Amino acid sequence: QAKEDNASKLQFFNTGIQREFNYRQQLLAALRKVIKAESLEVYLQPQYQQLSTDSTLSCLGFEALLRWRDDELGWVSPAEFIPLAESQGLMPDLHRLVLDQVLVAIAELQRSAPDCSARVAINVSASQFKSPGFVEDIEERLRATGLSGKLIELEVTESMLIDDIERTAANMERLKTLGITFALDDFGTGYASLGYLKRLPLNSLKIDQSFIRDLHTNNSDEAIVRTVIALGKSLDLDIIAEGVETEEHLRKLQQMGCFRFQGYYFARPEPVSFWLKSETFANRS
Ligand code: C2E
Ligand code: MG
Ligand code: MG
Ligand code: MG
Numbered sequence: 001q002a003k004e005d006n007a008s009k010l011q012f013f014n015t016g017i018q019r020e021f022n023y024r025q026q027l028l029a030a031l032r033k034v035i036k037a038e039s040l041e042v043y044l045q046p047q048y049q050q051l052s053t054d055s056t057l058s059c060l061g062f063e064a065l066l067r068w069r070d071d072e073l074g075w076v077s078p079a080e081f082i083p084l085a086e087s088q089g090l091m092p093d094l095h096r097l098v099l100d101q102v103l104v105a106i107a108e109l110q111r112s113a114p115d116c117s118a119r120v121a122i123n124v125s126a127s128q129f130k131s132p133g134f135v136e137d138i139e140e141r142l143r144a145t146g147l148s149g150k151l152i153e154l155e156v157t158e159s160m161l162i163d164d165i166e167r168t169a170a171n172m173e174r175l176k177t178l179g180i181t182f183a184l185d186d187f188g189t190g191y192a193s194l195g196y197l198k199r200l201p202l203n204s205l206k207i208d209q210s211f212i213r214d215l216h217t218n219n220s221d222e223a224i225v226r227t228v229i230a231l232g233k234s235l236d237l238d239i240i241a242e243g244v245e246t247e248e249h250l251r252k253l254q255q256m257g258c259f260r261f262q263g264y265y266f267a268r269p270e271p272v273s274f275w276l277k278s279e280t281f282a283n284r285s
Helices: 002-037 078-087 091-112 126-130 134-145 165-176 194-199 219-235 247-256 272-277
Strands: 041-050 057-070 074-076 120-123 152-157 181-187 204-207 238-241
Touching: 002 057, 002 078, 002 091, 041 091, 041 272, 057 078, 057 091, 078 091, 091 120, 091 126, 091 134, 091 272, 126 134, 126 152, 126 165, 134 165, 152 165, 165 181, 165 194, 194 219, 204 219, 219 238, 219 247
Parallel strands: 057 120, 120 152, 152 181, 181 204, 204 238
Antiparallel strands: 041 057, 057 074
């Protein structure tokens, strides 16, 4: 009896793995197809800044976030397809697609949304950042479009700072000469040594949303956020909070001395066309 139970458990386990495997294969095939068709779309989510002297919030720029709506699979989250693309060497293709769409968006935003900085932040993964030609490609595209590097921010993560710090720092310095700025994304979730923060030309730290969610009720989250804000002050880095979903989050952050925000409380990521039409988003009070 026990033997049979185990056998059926194993059977169950195997079909689970089989299903998982099949889904992954289906996802991968679909991903290759949409990359080729360039039917993935960049959405933009605005970021706001409050000058501490008054309570008006002004638009600081946007973060570019990839969206994939598949005919058969429906919406597929980047949390699912980015790691897949990463493991299959597809990130350079995705990055090219994002950069193309972002540069077009920046030019359009400059024309039609004068109240908002058209600066767009792009997420880059470790493998892309170190891949040959990454820096040259950006240089080349900026030259071709005539856009200033000041309109681009790159969001990097702690994990990419861990190995080959020299190469990473050198690439960052080169991009910095074009006016490009750098934000350290998901700060607090990785394990980069704080010493790295000094060695890299970073402009800002993004406090990960996992520390914001329960900020008003969880003492250790509050302690972490306070520490990051203090770190930002002493290293002269801007601090921006991600995942600001409620007025409570906002008030708490303001009390703690954080004045840059991104999150559903203000706006969700939306297609570029949405922001081109929108006239009311730029400044909020
Ligand atoms: P991330 O860079 O940390 O992006 C922030 C994520 O938080 C986005 O999820 C955004 O939609 C979501 N978000 C924004 N405001 C709120 C909020 O108030 N509450 C909550 N719960 N979530 C909020 P998304 O778009 O699903 O992207 C997930 C991750 O996928 C990103 O995390 C980023 O690491 C990666 N990703 C997305 N687009 C790209 C891309 O073009 N290139 C690369 N390399 N990675 C990307
Ligand atoms: Mg990001
Ligand atoms: Mg983040
Ligand atoms: Mg994240």
